[in-house]
Every structure is written in structure tokens, then in C-alpha cells.
Amino acid sequence: MFKKQVIIGGTGGQGIMLAGIIIGEAAVYDGYHVIQCQNYGPESRGGASRSDIIISDSEIYYPKVQKADIFVSLSQEAFNRYLKYSDASSIIIVDKSIDVGNVAGCKSYGMIEYAYKVLNRPMTINMIAIGIMNSLTGILSQEGIRKAIEKNVPPNTFDVNYSAYNAGYSLLKSL
Amino acid sequence: MGEALLMQGNEACVRGAIRAGMRFFAGYPITPSTEIAELASLMLPKYNGKFIQMEDEISSMAAVIGASLCGLKAMTATSGPGFSLKQENIGYASMTEIPCVVVDVMRGGPSTGLPTCVSQGDVMQSRWGTHGDHPVIVIAPSTVKDIYYMTIKAFNYSERYRIPVILLLDEVNAHMRESVVIENDVEIWDRKRPLTRENHKPYAADEDGVPPMGEFGKGYRFHVTGLVHDETGHPTNSSEEAEKLIRRLHYKLEKSRDDIVIYEKFKTERCRTLIIAFGSVARVCKDVICQINDDSIGLFIPYTIWPFPDKELLSLIQKNRIERIYVPELNTGQMILEVQRIVFGRCEVLGINKYSGELITPTEIIKCLRRG
Amino acid sequence: MRIELLNKYFKMDQLPHIWCPGCGNGIALGAAVEAIDNSTMDKDKICIVSGIGCSSRASGYLNFDSLHTTHGRAIAFATGIKLANPELNVIVITGDGDCTAIGGNHLIHGCRRNIDINVLVFNNNIYGMTGGQYSPTTPRNARTSTSRQGTVERQFDICKLSENAGATYVARGTVFHYKHLIGLIEGAFKNKGFSIVEILTPCPIQFGRRNKTPEPADMMRLLKNSTSFSDDGKTKIGVFRDEKEPEFVSEYIKLLSNEGDISV
Numbered sequence: 001m002f003k004k005q006v007i008i009g010g011t012g013g014q015g016i017m018l019a020g021i022i023i024g025e026a027a028v029y030d031g032y033h034v035i036q037c038q039n040y041g042p043e044s045r046g047g048a049s050r051s052d053i054i055i056s057d058s059e060i061y062y063p064k065v066q067k068a069d070i071f072v073s074l075s076q077e078a079f080n081r082y083l084k085y086s087d088a089s090s091i092i093i094v095d096k097s098i099d100v101g102n103v104a105g106c107k108s109y110g111m112i113e114y115a116y117k118v119l120n121r122p123m124t125i126n127m128i129a130i131g132i133m134n135s136l137t138g139i140l141s142q143e144g145i146r147k148a149i150e151k152n153v154p155p156n157t158f159d160v161n162y163s164a165y166n167a168g169y170s171l172l173k174s175l
Numbered sequence: 176m177g178e179a180l181l182m183q184g185n186e187a188c189v190r191g192a193i194r195a196g197m198r199f200f201a202g203y204p205i206t207p208s209t210e211i212a213e214l215a216s217l218m219l220p221k222y223n224g225k226f227i228q229m230e231d232e233i234s235s236m237a238a239v240i241g242a243s244l245c246g247l248k249a250m251t252a253t254s255g256p257g258f259s260l261k262q263e264n265i266g267y268a269s270m271t272e273i274p275c276v277v278v279d280v281m282r283g284g285p286s287t288g289l290p291t292c293v294s295q296g297d298v299m300q301s302r303w304g305t306h307g308d309h310p311v312i313v314i315a316p317s318t319v320k321d322i323y324y325m326t327i328k329a330f331n332y333s334e335r336y337r338i339p340v341i342l343l344l345d346e347v348n349a350h351m352r353e354s355v356v357i358e359n360d361v362e363i364w365d366r367k368r369p370l371t372r373e374n375h376k377p378y379a380a381d382e383d384g385v386p387p388m389g390e391f392g393k394g395y396r397f398h399v400t401g402l403v404h405d406e407t408g409h410p411t412n413s414s415e416e417a418e419k420l421i422r423r424l425h426y427k428l429e430k431s432r433d434d435i436v437i438y439e440k441f442k443t444e445r446c447r448t449l450i451i452a453f454g455s456v457a458r459v460c461k462d463v464i465c466q467i468n469d470d471s472i473g474l475f476i477p478y479t480i481w482p483f484p485d486k487e488l489l490s491l492i493q494k495n496r497i498e499r500i501y502v503p504e505l506n507t508g509q510m511i512l513e514v515q516r517i518v519f520g521r522c523e524v525l526g527i528n529k530y531s532g533e534l535i536t537p538t539e540i541i542k543c544l545r546r547g
Numbered sequence: 548m549r550i551e552l553l554n555k556y557f558k559m560d561q562l563p564h565i566w567c568p569g570c571g572n573g574i575a576l577g578a579a580v581e582a583i584d585n586s587t588m589d590k591d592k593i594c595i596v597s598g599i600g601c602s603s604r605a606s607g608y609l610n611f612d613s614l615h616t617t618h619g620r621a622i623a624f625a626t627g628i629k630l631a632n633p634e635l636n637v638i639v640i641t642g643d644g645d646c647t648a649i650g651g652n653h654l655i656h657g658c659r660r661n662i663d664i665n666v667l668v669f670n671n672n673i674y675g676m677t678g679g680q681y682s683p684t685t686p687r688n689a690r691t692s693t694s695r696q697g698t699v700e701r702q703f704d705i706c707k708l709s710e711n712a713g714a715t716y717v718a719r720g721t722v723f724h725y726k727h728l729i730g731l732i733e734g735a736f737k738n739k740g741f742s743i744v745e746i747l748t749p750c751p752i753q754f755g756r757r758n759k760t761p762e763p764a765d766m767m768r769l770l771k772n773s774t775s776f777s778d779d780g781k782t783k784i785g786v787f788r789d790e791k792e793p794e795f796v797s798e799y800i801k802l803l804s805n806e807g808d809i810s811v
Contacts, residue, residue: 177810190811191811193807193811194810194811199627199630199631201627218807220802220803220804221804221805221806221807222805222807223803223804223805224803225630225631225799225803227626227627227630227799229623229626229656230623230652230653230656231652233620233623234620234622234623234626234652234653234656235623237616237617237620237623237624237626237627238623238624238626238627238630239627240624240627241596241614241623241624241625241626241627241628241631242627242628242630242631243627243631244614244628244631245627245628245631245632245635246631246632247631249627249631263617264617264620267616267617357810357811359810391594391612391614391628391632391635392591392592392594392612392632392634392635393591394591395612396591396610396611396612397612397613398558398606398607398612398613398614398615399613399614399615400607400614400615401615401616401617402615409558409561409607410607410615
């Protein structure tokens with residue numbers, strides 16, 4: 001049985017929800033059963049927010065992530081708050097700015113810096129994160145991701161977003 | 176079979192509604208139901224349908240009833256506090272037999288409570304929220320796919336039985352996105368129309384207890400009132416007419432009760448312990464049943480929580496000689512009261528209750544089952 | 548009212564009405580019916596919507612499609628009706644309590660939308676049906692069953708309220724000035740937008756008896772003497788606003804199309 005539980009955590013405004021939807025939709029295109037849940041506070045900017053995605057080849061009943069196989073965090077607050085949903089077997093991907101303390105095995109990348117300085121598009125940090133995640137885990141097809149991005153971003157920003165995803169996908173080698 | 180889509184519960188509700196023929200929506204923003212209004216405002220005009228954001232939930236309910244009287248299938252959606260505000264006019268729709276669908280996305284209460292958190296605290300309000308003896312149908316879907324199809328059912332029932340139907344979602348299944356495959360064939364029911372305009376008696380019922388329904392602007396020239404009325408639709412103080420009307424309002428549902436109730440038995444073949452759960456908690460319980468993999472425990476899901484599938488539950492209890500029933504719900508114990516009424520001491524009934532604003536976990540339920 | 552109109556527009560089997568002797572509601576309704584008769588509206592496309600209270604019982608007496616709704620909500624129901632079927636001529640019959648107290652919110656939002664609804668407010672300055680309690684239009688110091696020493700609260704000016712909330716036709720008349728009233732209601736029907744006619748009407752039983760005008764004739768005389776067609780300090784009657792502005796339903800239906808996918 002194939003089942004992957006993913007948590008994407010970050011600050012409101014980083015496009016965490018959109019990242020969750022794109023991952024979820026890509027998995028639907030790949031033929032999986034998918035559930036995507038959002039956890040949000042009343043503030044739509046700032047604060048820690050997270051998007052849960054469960055991908056499985058059979059029906060999913062419990063809709064929340066209990067233990068994340070993959071935990072991506074784009075902010076310190078989200079890392080601190082949601083770390084408890086991961087364990088030693090989880091793949092933890094964080095931005096370089098995050099202090100992971102004594103948590104072993106975290107994969108740290110300068111995603112925010114890359115979005116700001118290299119791409120000059122702060123809004124694309126979520127796409128870079130998806131790219132890195134998929135490059136590390138290979139759970140989604142490139143075609144599925146492309147379709148999902150196309151469907152969920154405004155047409156005039158597709159190129160920017162898709163190339164940010166691809167940049168993330170190939171970033172591993174350069175960092 | 177259609178393509179698989181990742182769909183939000185609230186989105187499934189709007190798509191299902193439009194599929195069922197909804198052409199009017201009136202609402203007022205409130206978390207966690209707002210996406211329904213947003214999507215309705217976007218989609219309806221493309222189907223020649225109307226959307227209006229009213230000044231409050233009371234007027235939204237009123238506008239929906241007005242639109243339904245003009246022949247449009249109409250819906251409103253709200254949550255907790257807004258559901259309370261709609262109650263008087265829900266009673267009006269019940270009394271005047273005007274079809275409409277009311278979506279209540281349950282959130283933590285009472286009062287403003289926990290706007291972004293899940294609860295199942297409106298079980299009793301959905302049944303008895305408006306004053307007086309009144310019939311109502313309440314449907315509580317569990318998955319996003321359920322929401323799509325049960326929204327269509329809600330319209331079908333509402334149109335056929337001329338009754339307000341409450342669709343009870345919760346913050347979890349309304350906000351979550353899930354992969355859904357939409358089938359091409361669905362059954363759509365419409366309201367009965369009068370055969371003639373001559374001597375039109377708007378409240379003269381057929382054998383099924385349901386009067387055919389004319390619409391405003393078509394020359395019927397009929398009167399509708401929330402006062403007790405006779406077959407002509409005009410108010411009356413006659414105690415005989417009052418009793419006849421209230422009896423018929425209940426009769427029309429009782430008569431068709433077997434066609435209305437929806438439920439599911441999940442791995443109950445050999446069970447002696449039964450879990451009864453609805454809404455998002457039902458799917459958590461399916462997870463529990465699969466995890467423990469013990470055929471002595473089964474699951475019963477009422478989808479119409481009002482009318483509750485009481486005959487069906489009772490027959491399962493008797494056939495399997497059920498010894499114990501657990502009722503997990505996200506409140507301090509509401510549906511359990513109906514279960515206890517049905518069980519009537521035949522076996523033990525235990526509640527598992529969570530009201531923190533979070534969905535109950537499989538582990539929490541298993542712990543209760545093991546504790547015995 | 549012309550007698551032949553009785554058979555033409557009333558449901559005779561629903562009469563006699565519930566209104567007390569000396570009540571002005573019958574006159575106000577008569578004026579409304581004359582205005583309807585004078586208009587070119589298709590009588591099958593007229594819909595009467597009322598709330599709860601003495602005046603709101605009018606809907607059940609008329610031979611049109613009619614909706615007797617919940618207290619205060621007539622305009623909200625009417626909004627749903629008009630948007631659902633823009634062909635209908637929607638006439639709301641309501642009272643001062645129904646329209647400006649419990650239904651005040653719907654009144655101002657109806658005005659703001661400028662939705663094509665005609666609201667006739669039978670203003671008798673009191674809650675009649677429940678036995679004479681003070682309403683938002685009861686004058687200061689008037690005695691009622693809930694203000695036996697005189698009403699302390701200030702009163703609403705329905706016309707000013709509606710005008711400032713955006714209604715495009717606003718008028719006030721009285722049941723004493725019958726012909727004038729018919730004209731005002733006709734003006735309302737002609738306006739494509741939110742129209743409101745405040746109709747001053749006497750309630751001798753619940754208001755008059757407590758306020759030194761117990762006889763219907765006393766109250767009629769009061770209506771005559773306390774109102775004026777000009778700005779002389781008396782309560783002014785006439786048309787206060789009659790302007791053309793974008794109407795909600797006709798603007799909204801411009802958005803409609805049939806481009807939606809049937810399979811949803």
C-alpha cells in the first residue's frame with residue numbers, strides 16, 4: 001500500500017495553502033486518492049499556518065495527518081509548532097533561515113533567499129519548496145505538477161511559477 | 176465516469192446544488208460556510224441563476240423562500256450564529272411548504288464560539304431550532320463526494336415533499352479537499368405542479384400528503400401565510416383545520432419515510448459492538464474499524480440524522496444481538512439521545528465526546544473502545 | 548374606493564376584514580387598489596407581500612398572488628421574489644412597527660439597493676394588533692400601553708430615513724387626502740427603483756383613546772390639521788424624491804448567461 005502524509009508549514013502569505021492544493025491536485029492527476037486540509041487561524045497574513053496532504057492508492061478515511069512522512073517548513077514558528085507531527089523516519093525540509101536546534105537529519109535549503117535574490121520573485125517560494133520536495137521524494141509526476149500549477153495560478157504567472165518549481169527541482173544539485 | 180477532481184467540500188455543495196437545478200442563492204458571509212456563497216456568486220450567473228448577498232441571515236432565508244415561490248430552486252448557507260438567525264423563517268418554510276435547502280456548516284459554539292473549528296453541536300438545533308411542531312429533513316454527509324450527491328438529494332427531497340431540508344456539514348468536511356469522481360447520471364426531482372389554474376386550492380394535498388405547487392406570476396393568484404390556513408391558503412382559527420394541517424405536515428414525511436432515510440452499515444455482518452457516527456466523525460470511525468480489524472465491531476452511519484434510520488438500527492441491534500453501542504460525536508452528547516430512545520435499554524449505549532474544536536482521532540476512539 | 552373595484556380586486560370570501568371601526572387601513576388599501584386599477588400593470592404579474600401586524604393582513608384580502616410573511620421581513624421576501632422573477636410588480640404592504648422597528652434593516656438595504664419594489668407603509672404610530680404599544684413612529688409624549696406616562700423615545704421620520712438610505716421615490720400622504728394619496732401611489736408604481744409611500748392613517752382604538760382623540764372623526768380632523776402641502780412647520784405631505792438611478796435587478800441581470808457547463 002502506498003500512503004504518504006505531507007505537511008507544508010509556513011507563515012500566512014507564503015502561499016502554503018496553494019502549495020497544498022497544487023501537490024494534492026497533482027496527486028489526483030497521478031491517479032491517487034487525495035485529501036488536503038488546511039489549518040488556519042483567523043488572521044490571513046502572518047501567524048503559523050499549515051496545509052496537510054494525504055496521498056494514497058486506497059481510500060483515505062481519517063483526513064488529518066497524524067505523522068508526516070514529509071514535513072516542509074518555511075518559517076521558524078511553523079517548524080516549532082508542527083515538528084511534533086514528524087519523527088526520525090520523516091523527511092524534514094526547512095528553509096536555511098530556520099534554527100532546527102538538535103533535530104537531526106533536517107535538509108536545509110536557502111529557499112527564501114533564492115526566491116528573493118536569484119529569481120527576484122518572493123511569491124514563488126512555495127513553488128521552489130514543491131520542487132525541492134518532489135526532487136527529494138519523487139512522489140509526483142512532473143506532468144501532474146505542471147497541470148496542477150497551470151490550473152491554480154493566474155495564466156500570466158504560470159511561467160514564473162513553473163520555472164520556480166523547476167528551479168527548486170534542480171536546486172538540490174546547486175546547493 | 177467523469178474525471179477525478181480535487182474538490183473542497185463547500186465547492187462540492189455548490190456544484191451539487193447547481194447540478195440539482197439550484198438557480199437562486201441568498202446568503203451572508205460567515206466562517207466556515209463562506210466559500211459556498213463565494214462560489215455561488217461566481218457560478219450561478221453562468222447558469223442564468225441569481226445570487227444575492229443579503230444584509231443578514233434572516234433576510235437571506237426570506238429571499239430564498241420568496242425566490243422558491245417564483246419557481247426557482249433556492250438555497251442558503253450559513254454556520255452556527257447565522258443558523259440561529261434563520262430559524263424563524265425556516266419554520267415559515269415548513270408551515271407554508273415552500274421548498275428550500277439550508278446548509279449549516281457546524282463550527283464550535285455556543286455563540287461566536289470557535290469560528291474556524293469543527294463541531295457537531297447543531298444536531299438538536301437542526302431538528303428543533305424553529306418553534307412549534309414541524310417536520311424537517313436533515314442530511315449529514317461524511318465525505319466530499321457525499322456532499323456533492325447529498326446536496327442533490329437535499330434538493331430532491333425538498334422539491335418532492337415541499338419541505339425545508341437542512342444539509343449539515345462541518346468545518347472539517349466543508350473545508351477539506353478530496354479527490355472526487357463525479358458520475359454522469361444523477362436523478363433530479365422537481366416539484367409537482369397543479370394541473371389547472373381553475374379553482375386553484377394551493378394547499379389541497381394529493382394522497383401523498385403533498386399539495387402541488389403553483390408559482391407566483393402565473394395567474395394562480397394564491398395566498399401564502401405562516402398562520403394556520405385551510406386548503407385555500409387563507410388563515411383560519413378553526414381548531415379542526417389547525418389539527419388537520421399539522422397532522423398532514425407530519426404525515427407527508429411519515430408516509431415517505433422509507434424513501435427518505437439514508438444510512439450505511441460498514442462491516443456490521445458479525446459485529447456485537449456497534450459504533451454509530453455521522454458527518455466527519457463517521458469517516459474517522461471507518462479508519463478505526465479498518466485499523467482494529469476485528470469483526471466483532473461494526474459501524475452504522477445515519478446520513479439522514481432526521482428522520483433517524485431508527486427501524487434499520489433496531490433491526491441490526493436485534494439481528495446481531497448487539498451488546499454495546501458507542502456514539503462518538505463532537506459535542507457533549509446530542510445524537511446519543513436519539514440512539515438511547517431507539518435502543519430503549521436493549522443494550523448499553525456509551526458516548527465518546529470531544530468538544531475542543533478539533534476532530535476526534537482514531538487513537539482517541541480506540542482508547543475508549545479498549546477501556547470498555 | 549369605487550365600489551366596482553371591490554369585486555374586481557378583493558377576495559370577497561375573505562371579507563369582512565379584521566380592522567376596527569374607524570381604522571384608516573381600509574381607506575389606505577382602497578387608494579392602493581385604485582392606483583393599481585389606474586395602472587397598466589398586468590394583474591397576473593402583481594404580487595402583494597406583507598409582514599405581520601394589522602396592515603399586513605391586507606395581502607390576504609386582495610385577489611393577487613400574495614405572501615403574508617414573518618414580522619418585519621416583507622421587504623426581504625420581496626427582494627427574493629423580484630430578483631427571481633423581474634417581471635413581477637412587487638408591492639409591499641407593511642406597518643410602522645413592521646417596517647421601521649423589526650424590519651428597519653431590510654428597509655434601509657432595500658433603499659440602498661434601489662430594488663424595484665413598492666413599499667406602502669400604513670403608519671398609525673402604534674402597534675395596533677398587540678394592543679397599543681409605542682412604535683418607532685410614536686410621537687414623543689404620546690401615551691401608549693408601554694409608555695403610559697408618555698413616550699420618552701424620539702420618533703423616526705420614515706421619508707427622511709428612506710431618502711437618505713437611497714430610495715428613489717419617496718412620498719407621504721394621508722388617508723384624509725384620498726385622491727392625493729392615489730396619485731402618490733401611482734407615482735411609486737411608475738418609478739423603476741425602490742419606492743416608498745408613507746401613509747398616515749388613524750388608529751382611534753389603540754392610539755386615539757389614549758391620546759385625547761378617541762373618535763375616528765377627531766383623528767381625521769387631526770390628520771387634516773397637522774399636515775400641509777407646503778413647508779409651514781406642519782407635517783409635510785407630497786413627493787420628496789422622484790429620481791432615476793440604476794436599479795439593482797436590471798443591473799444584476801446584465802451579468803447572466805448560459806455559458807455554464809451542464810455537467811458541473
